[in-house]
Amino acid sequence: MDTSLVFNAIGTRWKIEYASPDARIGISSIRNSIDNTILEFDRSFSRFRNDSWVNLIRATPGTYQLPTDAYQLLHLYQAAYAATNGYVTPIIGHVMEQAGYDAHYSLVSTAIEKVPDFDKVLSFDQHTITTKYPVLLDFGAAGKGYLIDKIGTLLKKADVKDFVINAGGDILRYSRDNKPVIIGLEDPDDFSKVVGTCALKNGSLCASAGSRRHWENFTHIINPKTLASPTSVSGVWVKAETAAVADIVATALFFVSPSDLRSYFQFSYAVLKDDRTIVTSRNFELHTFTEAGR
């Protein structure tokens, strides 16, 4: 892979490495497409800009046209909501703000209102959404993964035969020759260490942990039923065909067990508990270290 792009977007650091395409599409054209894709996505779904679609529709219940990708995201969240019995929900924007993770990063919590049921608050179809109450949608659990997939599709269309997209530790790998990359699982308790490694040939590995975004008793992962951040799970890594699924399942596994999700999503997993044990499915192919071999 001879080209790499490094930049900040959607609140994290991105590194995209890819093999220059054989086709005539120039590198700068790929970069422009990537920039435009991210910009459009950010404009629709970011809580951190007040001109975003999610902010424009939040105050007034009604029927609104859906921007690009909103239907796919809502459909994905609807499945995750059903699979987790409500633990993964997009109707959590107000909780994030009230906990302190607002557009200004105040990181000070105020009183947090309950999270309403999905069906009570909104309905949607391919083109529109109807909200019955004011609602601030937050797509943090899957938005990054979904955006990573979009960029991956763009690169494949440009005839790139090998790439790694790494957006703050959520990774999408494509290799026409099925060549694996080895990825370390960052120790949430010590960023200079990894608790294991795994290989990835084609597909996504997404990680979720509260280790970098925490304040008071909160991390950016908040249980919508208790309005507190989970403590018994320290970190989650999920492999799936797409980053959107890996991303949303990684969040879900803070709240439910893998078997709850199996009929909705295909994935493999590694879940690190706060007692330093890790539970992983065989098909994740996790390699861990022994005391002697450290």
Place this chain on the structure above:
Amino acid sequence: MNTYQSSTKVKTITTVVAIAVIIGIVILIEVLQHNATKTTASIPTSSSNTTMDSSGSTSTSGSSDTASSSTSTYKDGTYTADASYYVPHGNEDIKVTLTVANGVVTDSSIINSESDRDSERYQEDFAAEYKTLVVGKNLADIKLSYVAGASDTTNGFNDAMTQIRTQAQA
């Protein structure tokens, strides 16, 4: 873009109920077992019960923490449990049987009233789960191109966290 197989949800319920019943029996056995130094009771599959992964640590199947042993031993014998549950097309019955000899599960079977290929696969996937204590390895001692963890924060967030800490100390 993504496919969700909600139609197989029903079949998975069979598996999950079967496994819940087995876990119930297994946990009961382990709670009452006197000198279990190695967990050998495991969720039955068509393959072997205990497996070792390549790094040499012992794997156990099942995600629930095993309870600590108590002083009484569990009698050898065969234990069965029946479960029946409703699915949209009718009722499914499962019968779970475990045989214990010398405090170890030596045989097991699950009988479905409706044999189902899908649920067998999910059963095998679910059963093949390992639990191990992690040991951190220094990044400096290992060659890795990529690290997967919580998303890196940008300056905006970092500054906010610093300010909050400063205020907290004031």
